[in-house]
Amino acid sequence: MREIINDINNLKNSSKIKIPKNIYIVASNNLSKLQISFYSKLSELTNVNIYLLSPGHDLWDRINIEDGAISLDNYNKKQYLLNESIESIFCKFIANFEKLIEETTFNEEIKVNIQLPFIDPTINLKKNHKSLLLHQIQKSLIYNNNQNFNIEDNDESIIFRDVKIF
Amino acid sequence: MLNIYKTNKIELISEVLAKEILINPPFITDNLKISIQNYFLSKWIKDQITLKNDINALCEFQTLAEYTEELVRNLYKDQKVKSWNFESIKWSIIESFEELGEFKESWPLINWINKFINNKKILDSEIYELILRITKVFSDYILYRPEMIEKWHNTELKNSNLFSGLNKDQYWQPILFKLIERKFK
Structure with missing residues (x-):
């Protein structure tokens, strides 16, 4: 892979290379830095389409940038850790992965077309004031009870909502 | 060109992928390969493409490691690439x-x-x-x-x-x- 990354200009001029005219990759956060560099470079030879399943929009910025003025006076590590949101705990890995893609394409000076069609999964039921499955599960976890869940047909707050909950 | 589609809806990914294959179909003798890490997700996406396009012939799913290895082999066809698989x-x-x-x-x-x-x-x-x-x-x-x-x-x-x-x-x-x-x- 590294040889191809370094040798991409020669490959561009070669008429013999056999490469698909479209490359399709569906991923969540499982690409290594080497693979991202490889497919970024390969996009100079062919169309590379990467479909990333991501839990949220602008995760890295949301997790790593705090609002307001930063003060190092009275720095309390314990308080700082307590301020960590659930999102920053569970989404840190994927946020770093998304930043890695952004930095790699920037450093390699790759022409990139990024589409970010994020859809609020709670929007369907917000208007009806009905309880979302996601909120019911959150409440159940907080209060540690075994209440039954009401699942509406158009509830999309959890992707795999048809999974049986024991 | 590098196209990145980032979304929280897997249904959207399958829909875009199905449309993309419909618009840019592979050559009649080509075997279209799609890299998906998870076996069950690949089965689901295969079904979704079939439902959306009414047909899904010559479509094969591979893990990223397999897909990349095959790609490297094709790029260096003349040389004997010993794979570190x-x-x-x-x-x-x-x-x-x-x-x-x-x-x-x-x-x-x-x-x-x-x-x-x-x-x-x-x-x-x-x-x-x-x-x-x-x-x-x-x-x-x-x-x-x-x-x-x-x-x-x-x-x-x-x-x-x-x-x-x-x-x-x-x-x-x-x-x-x-x-x-x-x-x-």
Whole structure:
């Protein structure tokens, strides 16, 4: 892979290379830095389409940038850790992965077309004031009870909502 | 061109993918390959493409490692590219296991190596499990620590620089890498 990354200009001029005219990759956060560099470079030879399943929009910025003025006076590590949101705990890995893609394409000076069609999964039921499955599960976890869940047909707050909950 | 579609809806991914295949269909004799890491997700996406396009012929799903390996082989068709895939690394480790015992740096593994030699090089489940784990570590190094692997590749076996940045109980790793590399040559 590294040889191809370094040798991409020669490959561009070669008429013999056999490469698909479209490359399709569906991923969540499982690409290594080497693979991202490889497919970024390969996009100079062919169309590379990467479909990333991501839990949220602008995760890295949301997790790593705090609002307001930063003060190092009275720095309390314990308080700082307590301020960590659930999102920053569970989404840190994927946020770093998304930043890695952004930095790699920037450093390699790759022409990139990024589409970010994020859809609020709670929007369907917000208007009806009905309880979302996601909120019911959150409440159940907080209060540690075994209440039954009401699942509406158009509830999309959890992707795999048809999974049986024991 | 690099196109990245980032979304929280898997249905949207399958829809965009199905449309993309419909708009840019592969050549009639081509086998369209799509890389998806998860087997069950690939089955689901295959069904979704069939539902949306009414047809889904000649469409094959591979893991990213398989897909990348095939791509590299096609790009360097003239040259013999020996693949460092999981199976070939595993069998090279088995072949090099006895030789590894000749190096004093192999002390963390010496019990297993001696057991392997005493068993007349017959693999029992315990040694096989160990070798599988080492193979997994080496496969991950190749993917996630390519700089370290390149450094090992460029350093001679007798050179003490081979061990720089490692703890003493990890010295056997670059040695084993050099032995495997010799097998690949």
